[in-house]
Amino acid sequence: MTDRSVHDGASAAPLNHRNSREGTRKRGRKPGIVQYFKEAYSPSRPDPWLNRKFAVGLLFAIAGWCFYVVVGRVCIPVFRGTSTSRFSVATAAGVLAGYVVIFLFLAWSYIRIITTGPGRAIDRVEQTAAPNENHTPFPQQPLQPLPAGDHQSNMLLNGIAPQPGLPSTYDGETAQRRTSDEEEGGAAREVSEFAPAINALHTVLSRQDPPDHHSSSGTLTSQTPQPVVAVGAKRKIPEWQTVERPLPYLHRGPRWCRFCQINKPDRTHHCRHCGTCILQFDHHCPWIGQCVGWANHKFFMTFNFWAIIYWFYHLILLVVYLTQAEVDGQVIGVVALSGLFGIFCFMMLLQHAYLILTGKSTVESFSGRDQQESETRHLNVVFGFWSHRKAKSLVRKKWKEDFGGTAVDERWQAGSRMDMWNREMGEKWYGWIFPLGRPLGDGMHFPSNPRFGPNGEWLKKKDWPKGVE
Numbered sequence: 001m002t003d004r005s006v007h008d009g010a011s012a013a014p015l016n017h018r019n020s021r022e023g024t025r026k027r028g029r030k031p032g033i034v035q036y037f038k039e040a041y042s043p044s045r046p047d048p049w050l051n052r053k054f055a056v057g058l059l060f061a062i063a064g065w066c067f068y069v070v071v072g073r074v075c076i077p078v079f080r081g082t083s084t085s086r087f088s089v090a091t092a093a094g095v096l097a098g099y100v101v102i103f104l105f106l107a108w109s110y111i112r113i114i115t116t117g118p119g120r121a122i123d124r125v126e127q128t129a130a131p132n133e134n135h136t137p138f139p140q141q142p143l144q145p146l147p148a149g150d151h152q153s154n155m156l157l158n159g160i161a162p163q164p165g166l167p168s169t170y171d172g173e174t175a176q177r178r179t180s181d182e183e184e185g186g187a188a189r190e191v192s193e194f195a196p197a198i199n200a201l202h203t204v205l206s207r208q209d210p211p212d213h214h215s216s217s218g219t220l221t222s223q224t225p226q227p228v229v230a231v232g233a234k235r236k237i238p239e240w241q242t243v244e245r246p247l248p249y250l251h252r253g254p255r256w257c258r259f260c261q262i263n264k265p266d267r268t269h270h271c272r273h274c275g276t277c278i279l280q281f282d283h284h285c286p287w288i289g290q291c292v293g294w295a296n297h298k299f300f301m302t303f304n305f306w307a308i309i310y311w312f313y314h315l316i317l318l319v320v321y322l323t324q325a326e327v328d329g330q331v332i333g334v335v336a337l338s339g340l341f342g343i344f345c346f347m348m349l350l351q352h353a354y355l356i357l358t359g360k361s362t363v364e365s366f367s368g369r370d371q372q373e374s375e376t377r378h379l380n381v382v383f384g385f386w387s388h389r390k391a392k393s394l395v396r397k398k399w400k401e402d403f404g405g406t407a408v409d410e411r412w413q414a415g416s417r418m419d420m421w422n423r424e425m426g427e428k429w430y431g432w433i434f435p436l437g438r439p440l441g442d443g444m445h446f447p448s449n450p451r452f453g454p455n456g457e458w459l460k461k462k463d464w465p466k467g468v469e
């Protein structure tokens with residue numbers, strides 16, 4: 001059977017896979033624990049159900065315990081006359097009514113977010129064979145510094161075939177973008193819940209100019225060019241005007257997911273935990289047991305909104321209670337938990353409001369940070385780590401002027417802030433507070449920032465379409 005299956009061309013791939021397993025068994029190596037984990041946590045299939053849903057169960061348990069403490073240990077003893085606090089029956093009744101209402105809204109929004117999928121690309125895109133060689137990602141080699149002007153030869157030198165879709169004025173050396181998928185071998189990288197805040201902080205810190213920056217005045221064109229400085233006998237420092245910006249790699253042609261065997265729509269990334277491609281992937285959230293993506297991002301926002309109200313209601317109520325009643329360990333425990341979760345949810349809501357208003361997903365916000373790091377590295381290579389701080393600052397200023405101040409992660413920043421908000425949160429105000437409505441669009445097509453080319457090229461200001469400021 002084994003021999004025949006080797007020659008069975010029509011189903012060669014799966015059978016070969018089976019053969020290799022049989023071969024392993026024949027050699028006497030049983031699939032061990034490592035093999036089990038490799039298969040159970042393979043990016044091509046969802047992680048074990050218990051793993052994905054564990055934190056959801058934990059949240060239900062925590063919510064149940066909090067409910068018991070507030071209702072059973074704080075409010076009901078007041079009605080029974082056994083409470084050690086000075087709460088009146090009317091106060092306790094009011095507190096309880098408010099608590100139950102908030103709890104119900106929270107439960108509604110939580111059930112909505114755990115039952116609404118993020119949008120799977122496989123449900124909307126047909127599977128296709130692997131693209132041909134022209135569409136494979138380019139090798140991740142650093143771009144060579146090239147003389148300006150001949151952009152076609154620059155492209156060829158960098159292993160980039162000139163694409164007919166590119167604007168003719170577009171410099172070849174600026175023509176690559178590497179998505180986060182390709183870095184991670186096909187699946188979107190792990191995203192921490194606090195990634196957007198960390199990325200924003202990183203961007204702010206790395207944008208700080210060196211101290212001597214402000215000593216320069218006027219526009220860049222009025223600056224006196226820096227002389228070429230010889231360092232030692234071999235290395236020469238180039239003039240700051242000639243230093244080209246290192247640009248992200250550009251993935252040309254369809255982005256094909258080898259796990260789902262589909263051409264990924266824009267903004268779609270593969271989640272290794274869910275084992276599938278997610279439309280407008282944001283991050284995988286263990287607290288909801290699935291991904292946050294195009295279809296459920298708005299419910300993630302409304303859930304966070306109610307969670308903040310819930311946790312701070314708890315916190316204030318129980319702190320007041322503790323000042324009046326006997327010490328209760330369980331009440332103190334819930335106070336600590338409320339503070340922790342309240343701050344966490346508040347941070348999440350702020351981060352995601354910022355992301356929505358700037359047209360980014362969490363995973364996309366990484367490209368801005370990557371760009372900052374690659375620019376710093378590039379300048380350190382060109383000018384040295386410690387020296388030429390003024391030249392570095394001038395280069396950065398020139399780059400910023402060249403690109404009109406657009407950041408590399410602003411590809412999907414299109415329209416007004418309100419447009420971007422409506423696109424994700426829906427147009428109806430009640431859908432911004434309650435888990436109702438749906439986002440606009442289809443999760444596969446998004447209006448693009450006109451400051452980027454059709455393939456996602458980060459355009460210099462001189463290449464922007466007419467009328468774009």
Ligand SMILES: [Zn+2]
Nearest residue numbers: 257260270277
């Ligand atoms: Zn996929």
Ligand SMILES: [Zn+2]
Nearest residue numbers: 271274284291
């Ligand atoms: Zn996921």
